[in-house]
Amino acid sequence: MSAQQIVFLVTAGVIVISAALVVTVRNLIHASLWLVITLFAVAAIYVQLEADFLAVVQVILYIGAISILIIFSVMLTRRVMADTGPQRIPQWPLAAVLALLVFGGLAYLLVQVPWPLAPNVDVSDTVLALGEAFVDPNRYVIPFEVATVLLLVALVGSISLALPERESD
Amino acid sequence: MPEFSFGNIAVYAYDMIGWVLVSYGLDPKLVVIIQKFLAAFLLANFALLTPIFTIWLERKIAARFQDRLGPNRVGPYGLFQSFADILKLLTKEIITPSGADKVVYFVGPILSVAPVLGIWVVIPFASTMIGANLNVGVLYSVAIGGIGTLAIMMGGWASNNKYALLGAFRAASQLVSYEVPLILALLIPTMLAGSMGMQDIVLAQGTWFVVYAPIAAAIFLVSSLAEIGRAPFDILEAESEIVAGYHVEYSGFLFAIWQLGEFLHAFTISALVSVLFLGGWRGPLADLYPILGIVYLLAKTYFVYFITMWIRATVPRIRIDQMNNLNWKFLVPLALAALVLVALVDKLLPASLAGSARAWAHFASNVVLMAIVFGMLRTESRRLQNLSAPAPVAAAH
Numbered sequence: 001m002s003a004q005q006i007v008f009l010v011t012a013g014v015i016v017i018s019a020a021l022v023v024t025v026r027n028l029i030h031a032s033l034w035l036v037i038t039l040f041a042v043a044a045i046y047v048q049l050e051a052d053f054l055a056v057v058q059v060i061l062y063i064g065a066i067s068i069l070i071i072f073s074v075m076l077t078r079r080v081m082a083d084t085g086p087q088r089i090p091q092w093p094l095a096a097v098l099a100l101l102v103f104g105g106l107a108y109l110l111v112q113v114p115w116p117l118a119p120n121v122d123v124s125d126t127v128l129a130l131g132e133a134f135v136d137p138n139r140y141v142i143p144f145e146v147a148t149v150l151l152l153v154a155l156v157g158s159i160s161l162a163l164p165e166r167e168s169d
Numbered sequence: 170m171p172e173f174s175f176g177n178i179a180v181y182a183y184d185m186i187g188w189v190l191v192s193y194g195l196d197p198k199l200v201v202i203i204q205k206f207l208a209a210f211l212l213a214n215f216a217l218l219t220p221i222f223t224i225w226l227e228r229k230i231a232a233r234f235q236d237r238l239g240p241n242r243v244g245p246y247g248l249f250q251s252f253a254d255i256l257k258l259l260t261k262e263i264i265t266p267s268g269a270d271k272v273v274y275f276v277g278p279i280l281s282v283a284p285v286l287g288i289w290v291v292i293p294f295a296s297t298m299i300g301a302n303l304n305v306g307v308l309y310s311v312a313i314g315g316i317g318t319l320a321i322m323m324g325g326w327a328s329n330n331k332y333a334l335l336g337a338f339r340a341a342s343q344l345v346s347y348e349v350p351l352i353l354a355l356l357i358p359t360m361l362a363g364s365m366g367m368q369d370i371v372l373a374q375g376t377w378f379v380v381y382a383p384i385a386a387a388i389f390l391v392s393s394l395a396e397i398g399r400a401p402f403d404i405l406e407a408e409s410e411i412v413a414g415y416h417v418e419y420s421g422f423l424f425a426i427w428q429l430g431e432f433l434h435a436f437t438i439s440a441l442v443s444v445l446f447l448g449g450w451r452g453p454l455a456d457l458y459p460i461l462g463i464v465y466l467l468a469k470t471y472f473v474y475f476i477t478m479w480i481r482a483t484v485p486r487i488r489i490d491q492m493n494n495l496n497w498k499f500l501v502p503l504a505l506a507a508l509v510l511v512a513l514v515d516k517l518l519p520a521s522l523a524g525s526a527r528a529w530a531h532f533a534s535n536v537v538l539m540a541i542v543f544g545m546l547r548t549e550s551r552r553l554q555n556l557s558a559p560a561p562v563a564a565a566h
Contacts, residue, residue, distance in 0.1 A: 029326060033273065036319065056308045064315025065345070071322055072341050075334065127304050127365060 008048060014041040024087070028074045036067045053127050177459050180297045183208065212300060216289045217282075220432040221251045227432070227478050234482035261421035268329035269418070277324030278419065278426035284316040285434045292440050293368045295450045295462030306367035307355050310441060311348070314396065317434070318344040321405075324427070325415035336414025339489070340398060340405040346496050347395035347402075350388050353504035357385035357511050358445045371449035376528035379446040384507040384535050386446040388500055393438040394477060395496070397431060401484040404492060435477055436470065443469035503542060510538055 018037040025031050039062040046055035089095075134144045171184035183204060190200045225240065225248060232239025240247030265274060288310050290300035303309050318341060325337020359365050361381055362373035370378075379386045395402040406414030416427045443449060447469045450462025487495070514534045518527055 027270075029270075029273070033323070052303060052305050053308070056305045056312045059312035060308065060315060063319065064312060064348070068315075068318055068322065068341060068345060071319070071326075072338070075322070075326055075338070125304055 004048070008045070011041050011044045011048070014038075015045070026087070029071065032067060032070045032074055035070070036063055039063055039067065051126060053130055175458070175460075177297055179295075179460060179463075209300070212289055213286055216286055216433060216437075217429070219436055220429050221255070223436055223474065224254075224428075224432055225251045227481075230475070230478050231482040234479070255425070258422055258425040263421040263423050264418070266329055266418045270327040270329070273323050273327035275423070277320050277327060278416075278423050278430065279320075280323065281317055281320035281430040282426055282433065284313040284320075285430055285437050287313040288437050288441065291367045292444055292466075293371050293449055293462075294466055295459035296368075296372075296456060297459045298462070299368050302366055302368045304364065304366045304369075307359050307365045307370070307445075310367075311352055311355065315348065317396075317430070320430075321415050324419070328415070328418035330418050332411040332413075333415050333417045335411050336405050336417070339411075340415055343398065343402065343405055343492060344396055346493070347392045347500075350496065350500035350504045351392040351396060353501070353508055354385045354389040354392065355445070356508055357382045360508075360511060361515070367444055367449075371444060371451060374448045374451060376525045377446060377448040377451075380525075380528045381531040382446075382507065382511055382535060383532065384503065384539060385511070386442070388504050388507070389445065390442055390473075390476070392496075392500060393442065394480065395492070397434045397438060399431070399435060399477070400481045401487045402492060403486055404489055407486060436474055439473035439477060440466070440470045442473045447473070506538060506542075507535070510534055 015038055018034045018041065021034040022031050022038060025034065039058065043055045043058040043063075046052075046058060133139045135141055171181055171188055173181055186207065187200050187204050190203060191197055195203075228250070229239040229247070240250035243249040243253050265271060291303055291306040291309055293299040293302070321340040321344070322337045325333045325335075325340065328334075358370050358378045361378055362370040364370065364373070398405050404410075406416070411417070416424060419427055443466060448465075449469075450459075450466045452461065452465035455462045455465055511531065511534075514531055518530055522530065
């Protein structure tokens with residue numbers, strides 16, 4: 001086994017274990033901290049794929065912003081954290097069968113489909129290539145601009161929701 | 170055998186260790202790992218030991234600003250005061266409050282230092298010395314800095330103390346919101362250099378970027394000050410309101426780690442400012458003798474650090490509404506305007522105009538923007554003064 005494979009297996013193991021802990025631990029803060037570890041390990045996978053920009057953005061957005069938002073809102077609800085209710089829903093056997101079927105189907109596909117390997121491309125400057133792809137009219141300029149407008153709309157919407165209602169006088 | 174050169178002695182030592190180990194018959198791949206590990210060990214220890222000196226320096230300089238003497242009993246000029254403090258903190262008991270979440274409580278302070286150390290990976294010390302020349306260096310420094318916010322929230326929450334939790338809330342709101350102008354200001358050197366790699370940004374600074382973009386430099390400095398949570402942005406640990414904020418329950422060495430993280434962070438942002446805006450390791454003869462680059466970088470870093478100490482010792486703490494207003498109503502719009510301005514000016518200037526002439530053209534456009542901003546601030550403050558007629562102390566509803 002090469003060193004690369006060992007590193008991948010360790011990261012993948014961290015992802016699986018911490019992801020399982022996210023949904024099984026009872027303390028909500030602990031769950032969100034495990035989520036942080038999961039997301040961080042996913043960033044490590046991106047690094048191994050030499051997608052450094054994606055890895056860094058993953059850390060900024062998911063750990064620096066989204067996790068902190070989650071923890072922030074969970075902290076405000078201290079009483080809810082000590083949840084003592086049952087952790088299983090009654091339909092869990094059905095859900096387990098469905099999950100296994102989906103897993104089996106996906107695993108079958110993974111084995112059956114011949115995955116074409118990309119030719120040896122130079123991945124030394126992914127940021128430059130990504131930046132050019134975003135503004136190239138023949139590639140991703142329209143999805144990029146649409147996403148930007150969508151984010152702007154969300155921004156304006158959240159501000160208008162948070163604005164205190166003006167009293168009509 | 171690597172060729173000896175005095176100007177490049179650090180790299181020579183690095184290569185020499187590798188050469189000796191390979192000649193002993195070790196696997197070259199393993200040797201590279203050992204070399205990198207040694208370099209990382211040295212870098213981390215340099216960064217971790219620097220606060221011992223900077224804490225003394227800061228106490229001494231802050232004392233001078235406030236017409237005091239500062240530490241002067243232990244050793245010459247009180248130089249060994251920090252060592253005495255370290256010994257004191259090491260011997261004190263680490264108290265865990267009842268009801269604290271033990272693991273999170275212990276991980277919090279460690280997680281506050283680790284990301285700051287991580288920033289040192291991308292700081293170029295000389296033309297030949299950088300931990301890792303990532304092509305996303307700038308973004309990496311922001312990403313890893315964001316983990317510090319998480320550490321503060323973990324420490325504040327796990328302490329099982331209302332003041333600590335309040336401090337953590339304040340910290341989260343302050344750190345997350347000041348990240349916005351910070352990133353916007355970082356975009357400007359990135360744009361000017363055409364790269365996010367720290368080494369490329371330093372190489373692009375034939376004229377320092379502080380001349381190209383003084384507004385961006387100022388915004389970066391102010392929002393970095395807010396990111397490290399020192400005066401005037403220290404409402405997250407305001408003694409008179411919430412005792413000490415997120416680290417109120419910490420004692421002994423765990424408290425020392427929080428303090429270490431804060432001082433190291435202050436030093437680190439000074440290094441970032443010097444790399445991004447003050448030309449990093451650039452200086453006379455630094456190209457010929459890379460070892461000089463370390464001297465220049467440290468000199469610039471201590472200069473910026475002195476400015477942060479100056480601000481800390483001079484400006485009183487701002488209120489939370491002032492903190493939010495400064496960020497969302499001043500820094501963010503100004504950073505956006507400066508970003509558009511730099512992009513426009515850079516495209517409008519003819520490509521033949523290069524070097525310092527181009528820099529001063531940028532500088533002039535920044536001065537114009539600043540004049541407009543000061544004019545707007547003046548009108549706004551006049552309007553507010555006219556609005557605020559003396560109000561009754563207790564208004565009846």
